[in-house]
Amino acid sequence: MSSESNKKKISIKPNDDFSDVINEVGLLPYECAKDIFKFVKTDYGLKPTGLFLYGVIQFLTSEGYFSKILHDNAPIIIKDIDNVISKVRLGEIRHKLLEHAMSLEDGLDVQYGDKSVHVPKEKLVELVLQHSQKVVKEDFLQSLPLHDKPILRDDKFQSYFFFLNTIAVVSKAGLNFRNYSDLDYCCIWDGQIIQRNLNYNENEPPCHFRTFIENVTNRDEKRFASVTSAIGYLVHNYINVTDGQAIILYDEEITDIGNPKGGTGKGLFANAISQVCSTVKIDGKKFDTRDKFRYQNIKQSTQVVWLDDVKPSMGFDTFHSALTDGWTIEKKYETQVYIPPVESPKLLICSNSILTRSGTTNIRRQFILEFSNHYSKHLINGTEEPIKEEHGCMFFDDDHWDQTEWDSFFSFVLDCSQFYFKKGLVTYEHINVAKNLLLQNTCEEFVDWLEQKGLKLDERYNTKDMFNHFKLTYFGEDSKLKQVTFSRFIKTYATGASLRYDRKKSNGESYFILSKK
Numbered sequence: 060m061s062s063e064s065n066k067k068k069i070s071i072k073p074n075d076d077f078s079d080v081i082n083e084v085g086l087l088p089y090e091c092a093k094d095i096f097k098f099v100k101t102d103y104g105l106k107p108t109g110l111f112l113y114g115v116i117q118f119l120t121s122e123g124y125f126s127k128i129l130h131d132n133a134p135i136i137i138k139d140i141d142n143v144i145s146k147v148r149l150g151e152i153r154h155k156l157l158e159h160a161m162s163l164e165d166g167l168d169v170q171y172g173d174k175s176v177h178v179p180k181e182k183l184v185e186l187v188l189q190h191s192q193k194v195v196k197e198d199f200l201q202s203l204p205l206h207d208k209p210i211l212r213d214d215k216f217q218s219y220f221f222f223l224n225t226i227a228v229v230s231k232a233g234l235n236f237r238n239y240s241d242l243d244y245c246c247i248w249d250g251q252i253i254q255r256n257l258n259y260n261e262n263e264p265p266c267h268f269r270t271f272i273e274n275v276t277n278r279d280e281k282r283f284a285s286v287t288s289a290i291g292y293l294v295h296n297y298i299n300v301t302d303g304q305a306i307i308l309y310d311e312e313i314t315d316i317g318n319p320k321g322g323t324g325k326g327l328f329a330n331a332i333s334q335v336c337s338t339v340k341i342d343g344k345k346f347d348t349r350d351k352f353r354y355q356n357i358k359q360s361t362q363v364v365w366l367d368d369v370k371p372s373m374g375f376d377t378f379h380s381a382l383t384d385g386w387t388i389e390k391k392y393e394t395q396v397y398i399p400p401v402e403s404p405k406l407l408i409c410s411n412s413i414l415t416r417s418g419t420t421n422i423r424r425q426f427i428l429e430f431s432n433h434y435s436k437h438l439i440n441g442t443e444e445p446i447k448e449e450h451g452c453m454f455f456d457d458d459h460w461d462q463t464e465w466d467s468f469f470s471f472v473l474d475c476s477q478f479y480f481k482k483g484l485v486t487y488e489h490i491n492v493a494k495n496l497l498l499q500n501t502c503e504e505f506v507d508w509l510e511q512k513g514l515k516l517d518e519r520y521n522t523k524d525m526f527n528h529f530k531l532t533y534f535g536e537d538s539k540l541k542q543v544t545f546s547r548f549i550k551t552y553a554t555g556a557s558l559r560y561d562r563k564k565s566n567g568e569s570y571f572i573l574s575k576k
Contacts, residue, residue, distance in 0.1 A: 077121035080114040083171055091171040094118075095156065096186060098169055098176065105169055105176035107183075109190045115156065116203060122155060125206035129359060133394045134201045142208070142242040145249040146358065152200065153191045160187045197394075211245040212402065213296040218476050220294075220335065221247055222257040222469075229473055231480040234259070248360030250337035258466045259473065266467040267450050267460075268331055274433040274449075275324050281487040284478075286428055291479025293332050293405050294472060296362045303382045304426045304484070305375075305406040309413060311429035311490050313498065321368075322438045323430035325409040327446065327454055329365045332407065334455055335472050336362035343369030343410070348377050355390040361404045371412035371499060375421050378406060382424050413496040429490050493555045500555075501548040504533040509552060514573060516558070522546060522569040546571070 084092045089100040092111035095118050099108050124147065126134045136147045166179040213219060217230040226237040236259075276282035289306050308325040332338060339356045343366050347353060357364060385403050388396040398404075408414070415421050437445035452459035460468075497506055508529050514520065526545040534540055546562070553560035553573055561572045 077117045080117050093169050105174045126201050126203040127206040136200050142246040144246050152195045157187050160184045208246045218295045221252045224256040229476040250360035260470045266471045268468050269471050275430040277431045284485045285487045287475045288479050288485040290475040300400040307408045307427050312432045321411050322435035338363040340365045351389045354388050364404045366408045369410045375414040496555045500551045505548045517574050519570045
């Protein structure tokens with residue numbers, strides 16, 4: 060499977076093998092066809108007039124081209140080679156017809172009744188160039204035989220990992236391997252194939268990526284388990300619509316609001332996922348929720364959508380629909396595509412700022428991981444490469460990783476997959492998420508005041524007194540800070556800490572009480 064020359068052409072319908080149109084076919088008393096070309100009788104013999112549509116269909120079918128319907132979407136044109144399918148653009152079809160005409164080195168000799176003609180290769184090529192634009196169109200190509208093989212997908216109980224030399228199947232019960240010859244009853248997307256061989260090692264040999272995960276979790280067992288479960292979740296190409304979650308990566312270190320640091324390894328983590336899953340990366344800084352083409356690079360075979368470095372103003376509710384109702388993909392000059400929830404890609408978000416956490420839906424749909432400053436603390440001038448310096452290599456680079464290291468990495472990921480099937484997503488008590496969110500939405504002075512003051516639950520606080528204490532302590536009497544801003548800060552703190560905020564009035568005085576929900 061690793062080379063084009065070894066790929067066998069298949070035909071789902073045995074009769075669609077192009078054999079019935081390679082020789083002359085009579086169409087009308089004055090018209091015939093041969094191969095993919097059409098001819099008409101004249102007083103001087105046979106004259107080539109264009110492309111023979113039935114012949115074109117038969118030829119393309121013999122080359123593995125089919126029409127496939129996915130759910131309620133319009134048919135798409137695909138190519139099937141050894142049960143591996145890929146979506147095809149019209150330009151590829153035109154090129155295939157041109158390639159076929161150019162392969163007819165001796166041209167075509169056509170005999171129909173008492174008329175005959177020899178058409179040289181150059182004329183055949185010209186016919187394709189003249190007529191393929193008129194013939195190769197979406198509505199015509201939808202006449203190709205329907206491809207009815209089901210796509211092999213992960214389900215609730217197991218994941219499939221397609222390597223060049225084997226198919227690894229992971230479930231709660233364990234790991235086993237299958238051959239590609241077992242795919243006769245189904246097919247897979249070309250984007251699902253990991254372009255490497257696998258030699259699984261169950262003894263967990265030393266692995267740079269595993270060490271990296273230990274480092275970014277400060278070698279805390281609970282945090283390590285949480286991250287490994289998230290890896291298993293991301294590489295499982297199946298979503299239960301009732302609990303689909305986005306994996307969100309933050310820095311553990313308290314965020315400098317004006318100059319977020321980063322450099323903790325969030326991007327390397329996402330890159331690791333892309334080594335195993337078909338991943339589409341979207342630049343979060345350029346992501347515009349008003350742009351209807353914002354997801355245009357996502358395909359039916361996409362397994363993970365990686366949204367990198369999102370803007371602080373990004374609201375998480377932007378992704379509610381995708382996580383619960385599936386993805387609607389609009390591409391320029393193409394038909395809109397809908398991917399249902401159970402076949403939808405997982406969502407991985409990397410951010411230096413905390414996304415919206417208010418509301419039960421936002422909280423329930425977010426699975427948060429914090430990356431320690433193990434690597435970022437070495438960044439001083441911005442030119443340092445702490446990961447390379449510590450590990451002595453560049454990750455996922457063939458100049459630095461040999462086959463043994465790749466095998467160790469893939470073995471670790473497969474172990475993470477099995478861990479997820481056994482344990483599900485494993486949570487831990489977050490370190491600084493609430494504090495970082497509070498810093499983003501209030502100010503450093505308020506966070507410091509809050510820590511010093513130590514507000515207690517179920518105790519009544521006079522709003523004016525608390526406001527004056529905060530204002531005089533940090534800003535002075537002449538400050539233009541308003542009490543309404545202070546009250547908003549208190550409410551923001553309560554929301555982030557999952558506390559109930561009650562505001563009451565008594566004898567003309569305003570009070571607030573914080574309590575458990």
